[in-house]
Structure formats: structure tokens, C-alpha cells
Amino acid sequence: MKFVSLVWCNLRRKKLRTWLTILSVFVAFVLFGLLCALKEAFTAGVAVAGADRLIARHKVSLIMLLPESYSRRMRQIPGVDSAVHFTWFNGIYQDDARNFFASMPISDPEEFLKIFPEYVLPESARKEWMATRTGAIVGRSLAGRFGWKVGDQVPLKSPIWPRKGGGAWEFKIVGIYEGAKRATDTSGFYFRYDYFDEARMRGEGEVGWYAIRVADPDQAERVASALDAEFVNSPFETKTEPEGAFAQGFAQQIGDIGTMLIAILSAVFFTILLVAGNTMAQAVRERTEELGLLKAVGFTNGLVLVLVLAESTLIAMAGGLTGLGAAWLITAGGSPMPSVLPVFYLPPHLLLVGLGMIFGLGLIAGLLPALDAMRLRIAVALRRQA
Amino acid sequence: MISWLNQILSVTLFSLRTIPERKGSAFSAAIGIAGVVAVLVGVLSIAEGFRAAMSVPPNQHVAIVLRSGADSEMTSGLSREETRLIGLAPGIHEGPNGPMASSELFVMINLPKKSTGTDANVPMRGVEKEAAAVRGDLRVIQGRMFESGRSEIIVGAGAARAFSGLDVGQTLRVGANEWKVVGIFSGGGGAAESEIWTDAAVLQPAYNREDSFQSVYARLETEGAFQKFKDALSTNPQLKVRTLLQSDFLAEQSSILTGFIETIGMSIAGLMALGALFGALNTMYTVVASRSREIATLRALGFGASPVVISVLFESLLIALLGGSIGAAAAYGAFDGFQAATINWQSFSQIAFAFAVTPKLLVMAIVWAAVIGIIGGLFPALRAARLPVAIALRET
Numbered sequence A: 001m002k003f004v005s006l007v008w009c010n011l012r013r014k015k016l017r018t019w020l021t022i023l024s025v026f027v028a029f030v031l032f033g034l035l036c037a038l039k040e041a042f043t044a045g046v047a048v049a050g051a052d053r054l055i056a057r058h059k060v061s062l063i064m065l066l067p068e069s070y071s072r073r074m075r076q077i078p079g080v081d082s083a084v085h086f087t088w089f090n091g092i093y094q095d096d097a098r099n100f101f102a103s104m105p106i107s108d109p110e111e112f113l114k115i116f117p118e119y120v121l122p123e124s125a126r127k128e129w130m131a132t133r134t135g136a137i138v139g140r141s142l143a144g145r146f147g148w149k150v151g152d153q154v155p156l157k158s159p160i161w162p163r164k165g166g167g168a169w170e171f172k173i174v175g176i177y178e179g180a181k182r183a184t185d186t187s188g189f190y191f192r193y194d195y196f197d198e199a200r201m202r203g204e205g206e207v208g209w210y211a212i213r214v215a216d217p218d219q220a221e222r223v224a225s226a227l228d229a230e231f232v233n234s235p236f237e238t239k240t241e242p243e244g245a246f247a248q249g250f251a252q253q254i255g256d257i258g259t260m261l262i263a264i265l266s267a268v269f270f271t272i273l274l275v276a277g278n279t280m281a282q283a284v285r286e287r288t289e290e291l292g293l294l295k296a297v298g299f300t301n302g303l304v305l306v307l308v309l310a311e312s313t314l315i316a317m318a319g320g321l322t323g324l325g326a327a328w329l330i331t332a333g334g335s336p337m338p339s340v341l342p343v344f345y346l347p348p349h350l351l352l353v354g355l356g357m358i359f360g361l362g363l364i365a366g367l368l369p370a371l372d373a374m375r376l377r378i379a380v381a382l383r384r385q386a
Numbered sequence B: 001m002i003s004w005l006n007q008i009l010s011v012t013l014f015s016l017r018t019i020p021e022r023k024g025s026a027f028s029a030a031i032g033i034a035g036v037v038a039v040l041v042g043v044l045s046i047a048e049g050f051r052a053a054m055s056v057p058p059n060q061h062v063a064i065v066l067r068s069g070a071d072s073e074m075t076s077g078l079s080r081e082e083t084r085l086i087g088l089a090p091g092i093h094e095g096p097n098g099p100m101a102s103s104e105l106f107v108m109i110n111l112p113k114k115s116t117g118t119d120a121n122v123p124m125r126g127v128e129k130e131a132a133a134v135r136g137d138l139r140v141i142q143g144r145m146f147e148s149g150r151s152e153i154i155v156g157a158g159a160a161r162a163f164s165g166l167d168v169g170q171t172l173r174v175g176a177n178e179w180k181v182v183g184i185f186s187g188g189g190g191a192a193e194s195e196i197w198t199d200a201a202v203l204q205p206a207y208n209r210e211d212s213f214q215s216v217y218a219r220l221e222t223e224g225a226f227q228k229f230k231d232a233l234s235t236n237p238q239l240k241v242r243t244l245l246q247s248d249f250l251a252e253q254s255s256i257l258t259g260f261i262e263t264i265g266m267s268i269a270g271l272m273a274l275g276a277l278f279g280a281l282n283t284m285y286t287v288v289a290s291r292s293r294e295i296a297t298l299r300a301l302g303f304g305a306s307p308v309v310i311s312v313l314f315e316s317l318l319i320a321l322l323g324g325s326i327g328a329a330a331a332y333g334a335f336d337g338f339q340a341a342t343i344n345w346q347s348f349s350q351i352a353f354a355f356a357v358t359p360k361l362l363v364m365a366i367v368w369a370a371v372i373g374i375i376g377g378l379f380p381a382l383r384a385a386r387l388p389v390a391i392a393l394r395e396t
Helices: A004-013 A015-042 A044-048 A070-075 A109-115 A123-131 A140-146 A193-199 A217-230 A243-252 A256-285 A288-296 A301-332 A348-375 A378-385 B002-017 B019-053 B080-087 B131-135 B157-162 B190-194 B200-206 B225-235 B246-253 B255-290 B292-300 B305-335 B359-386 B389-394
Strands: A053-058 A080-086 A102-106 A135-139 A153-157 A169-179 A188-192 A209-214 A238-242 B062-067 B101-112 B119-127 B139-143 B152-156 B171-174 B177-186 B196-199 B215-219 B241-245 B339-344 B349-354
Touching (some): A015 A044, A015 B255, A044 A243, A053 A243, A080 A109, A102 A193, A109 A123, A109 A209, A135 A140, A238 A243, A288 A301, B002 B019, B119 B190, B131 B215, B152 B157, B157 B339, B190 B246, B225 B241
Antiparallel strands (some): B101 B119, B171 B177
């Protein structure tokens, strides 16, 4: 401990350089944090996919509709516990295309909440929803985006589904659901199919896709094949796959762009680290003679090594920890573009990876010059100064 | 004045000659700046490429008509009677076979993307005879045009590159239907190259669409004819439609994605520029510190403060420009023409496009590098000029 002041003095010797180095490390780790949040956002659906859930859609494309009557036939297939269907509604709030979010009628509130336990809704709201035909539930982040409260009347327009008699669809917000996990998307708007089906101008009895809960997750693949076999050779053939695979396919539609952005960000991160690391190493290399002097007055090789490493690790930590903290604060503020990235947060396990990289940076930047200094013969070092 | 310029010249040349002595730190600052520039150009080239893929040739005056309230072709719907009325409106270019208008159907099919192997939403368009003439610049570059009334398709060049199973001669099975790929086309404006085209009359029954369409594309007589065309449609009591120029429609369709990429690109590049700026400042401060005795000697010999400031600034600018050029060249080599496909959320369909490193981006890259270089050099340069000569001379 008594050498702390020595490390401190070394750090203060060129204050400006120390500060600038800390700041570049800071920037690098802010970027790292944002990169992690972005990567998580692209794959969020995969992370929360339920192992016991299947998604069945029209074989040709997700935009093709399926008959509503499939619910009953699906439930009769062995291994199927329950099924709920969704239809893409494309609701627009206040006639502004930017006020766009995922809105869908769902066949049965009770079954919906059973199949998706990660949507946490208070019991009173659930009862209210069962009793209110025009009732809708919204996710916490969506409610925050528009300042909606329970009890609000929300009119939405749908370019796909005009209402009989024209005009906007009226909904009453009966509850705000929370996500059971941080990766749970709470930007959704769900309402009742009976209201939707009765009031839509056309397409009666047609629905978008089904989510099916299987009794035994180990049997999911078998049940998926049985479901597709049930509807084969009908005008509405299905493609059923585990929710994880479905979400993955969906995420990969972004494809090359996501990969590209992440590759570019990684390149940035390492470039900054390289430059900062080089400066840190430079700061030690300049003092080789001094380190020789320390050894001359009796410092052991190991102690010199520790002193140098402590210095570089301190710089890395000062910049890195504040950088990660700043990234955490930024992501805690929510998604910068909720319509493209509904889920945006910094997952804790990646924070740990960040911590690892901070120490890695400190050690690597300090190690090479420190090893040089350690191996230096005292006589040579002292003569160099002269 | 002349002697002042002389001073600047000799001090600057002198400091440039000594750069090799500190090539390590100069090099690391240049690399930092090269990184910033490469990233900035790389990310923005995605947005540029996407925008280029979603644009129409400047002399192509095409109007698109959707159902009123529809924000994309996907959410639109028009009956046969409505499309007939639209085709009769004034302002449409009169071709050899009557008004140049095509009623079209827009659906999705799932095809595996070559790069990931997973299913993607590929747009499929049913068109009428006039469709190619309406667009003007559509060319079949391989194979032939589909024949009307048959289950034949032609594939946009971008789609053929990005998705599997779309080579000429292959057969595509979609639901109960089989489609034969008979040609590859290019041009057509907008996202056409990402699409698969067939005869609307064949696509309608295949997708249970009865006799309905989703949009009408019409070639206008002149650019000025648009208002006449639009007014005629909006005053027709039998129609409730939304009429817009194809260029405006495409800009609207790509706004979210380009906005997203540009936001990310700019904020990343901004952060990165900050990082590189710290690197440049560090380098130049080190340079000034290591040369303080030299600078003091020059000052003692009678060189003024401003030539010293300018020489330091110049060195920093040179390093930055070197880094900027390396970065711009690297970005050009790595990104220009890179083929990609991504989903456009607003049309819910895949768009194939090529990254485009445009001259505008390269100029911007160099400007960013220069700004970083000047700011990075300015403070150290001022410090150099303020060095007290006597103390600096005594420094070891």
C-alpha cells in the first residue's frame, strides 16, 4: 500500500496526457456499451422466445391470412395445450405515420396471457379486459411513449383494416403490462378479436398467425409437424416453427445491415483501444531510466512490474468504468428509435465482458513496457540517462 | 511580411523533417483518424446505397395511386372498377396501346436469403402489359419477358443476387402454384430490382385476390401534368384515393430506414471523432513537449510566435489528412459496391442494394479529418508559442 503515492505521482506527472488517455478510453467503452445494446436489440426476440411456444403462419408468407377456424382444429391435435391468434393491425395514432407501433387483435385475453406469461398484467386489469369489448392493453414502454394511462380512450386508424362505416377505431386502455424480463418487448398494443372481427369492413374470419403452447417442450418439433400435416393440401397451408426459430428468422431479415453495423462498431472500439493503449505504453517507455533507478535503490523486478501495471490499470479503469456507466445511463433512458428498436438495454452479462476488457486493456498496455523495464540491467538504464 | 512567410516556411519544413523521429505517435494518431473516417464513410455508405436503390431516374415522371389512407402498397386495395377510372384520368401519357397505366398487385413470398440461409420477405408484383413502358428504363438482361396468362416470372437483378432459387430456368413453388423463372431484368426505378414480376391476371387467383389490385402506376405526359392528374382523381366522387409521385412515395417508404442508419452513423462517428481528437491532442502535446527545447531555441534566434503556431498546426493537419485519406481509401475499398439486402419495415419487404461510397461522402470524410487535425493541433500549438524561452532552454 505504501507505494500508492508513487503510482499517484506518476499519474499526475503529465496530467493532461493522463486525462486525454482516460477520456479516449471513456469514449471507447461508451461505444462498447452502445454496441452491446444494439446487438441485443437486433436479437431481442430470440432471447425471450418461449421453448414451449410454436408460431404457425401461412406457408407462403406471413402477410397471407389464415382462417380463424384453425384454432379449434389446432387444439384437437395431441400435444397442443392452447392456441391464440394474432392479426397485424398496423394501428396509427393521431394520423401521423411516425406514431406507429405493433398493434394486434388477439383471439382470447385469457389464453393470450397464459401462453405469454412474460406479459405481466394486474389481476384487476385482466378482469376489466374480459369485461370490456373495446378494451386494449399496452406495454409499459409504449404507454410511456404516448403518455397513456389506464382508462384513456385511444383512437387508432388502420390502413389495412378500415372500420365499417369509416372513422377511427376506438379503444379503451384497461391495463398496462410489464415485462417479466428486461428483454421483454413492452411496446405492444393488444386488443380483442371479437371487437375487431365484428367491426372490420372486410376479411371476416381471417387472421394473421397463431401462437401455440405445447404441453411438453420436448415434443415441440413433433407437434409442429403434426400441425402442418393437419392443414396440408388445403388452400391455407401452414408453416409451424418454434418461436425461437421464427424470431431468429425475423431478426435475420435485417441481415447484412445488422452484421455490418456490429462489425463496424467493433472495429471502432478496437481502433480507439489501440491508440489509447499505445499512449499508455509510451508513457511507461519514456521512464525506463527512472525504473532502472528504482531497481538500483532496491526495488525488486516484481515490484516494478506491479507498479507499472497498477498505473496502466488505473487509467483503464478510470476511463472504462465511467464509460460503461455512461453507456448504461444512455440505454436506461430507453430506445432512441422505438419504432425500429423496441427493446434497447445493456444486458448485465455484457457489462461483465466490458469489465474484463477494461482489465485486459490495463494489463496489456502496461505489460510490454513493464517487462522491458524489468529485464533492463541497472547499469544500462543508469547510463542511458547520462 | 516576406520575412514572416519565410519564417513560417523554414520552421514548418524544419518540423516536418523531424517527423520521422516521432513516427510512432504520429502514426497512431493517423490510425485513429483513419478509423473515424472509415467508420463514418462506411456507415453512411449504407444509407447512400439504400437511398440510391429507392430512387427513380430524374426524367421519369410516374405517379402512383393508392387507396386513400394507405401508407404502402401492402396496405392499399383498389377494385377493377376503380383502376379503370384511374386509367381514364387526364394527364396520363398516351402510348401506342392507349394510356400508359398499369394496375398492380403487390404480395410477399418467402425465399431463403443467400447470405443467411433464412427465410426473407421477397416482394412479388403482378403487373399489366404497360408496366415496363410506364417505367421506361426496364430492360430484360437475361432470358425473356414473361408471357401474359402463363405462370412465368421475371426477377429483378438485385433479388436474383440476394435470394436463392431465382436463376433463369428454375421453377419456384409457392403454395399450390409453380412459377417458372424466364428472365432477369434491371432498371425499372425504385425498388423494382428487388422484386419478382409476373402477370397480374395470373397472380390474382393464385393469391385469392379475386379481381382487385393494390396500386396503379401511370406515366405522366410531363412533370407538370401531375397536378392535373391528381386533381382529376381527388374530385372524382367515385374514387377515394391517394395520388403521389413515385419519387415522393419512395422517399416516404425509405424514411425510417435511412433515418435509422444516419442517426446511428452520425452518433457513432461523433463519439469516435471525440476519441480520435483525444488521441490527436495527446500526440501533438507530446510532440510539443519533446521539442520544447528546440522551439525555445528557434524563438531565442528571433523566430516569431506565429510561425511556431502555424508549423505545429500544419504538422497536425498533415497527420490528420494522411489518416483521413487512408480511412477514406479503406472505406472505399471495403464498402463501395458491397451487395446487401435488408428489410424495409415500411413496406415489410426486402430491398437489395449496394453500398455506395459517393464523392460527397469522401469530401465529408476529409473535412472531418481536417477539423480533427486543426482542433487537435491548436491547443498544443498555442502552448508551444507560450513556452517561456529561458526556462525551456534550460530543460533537459
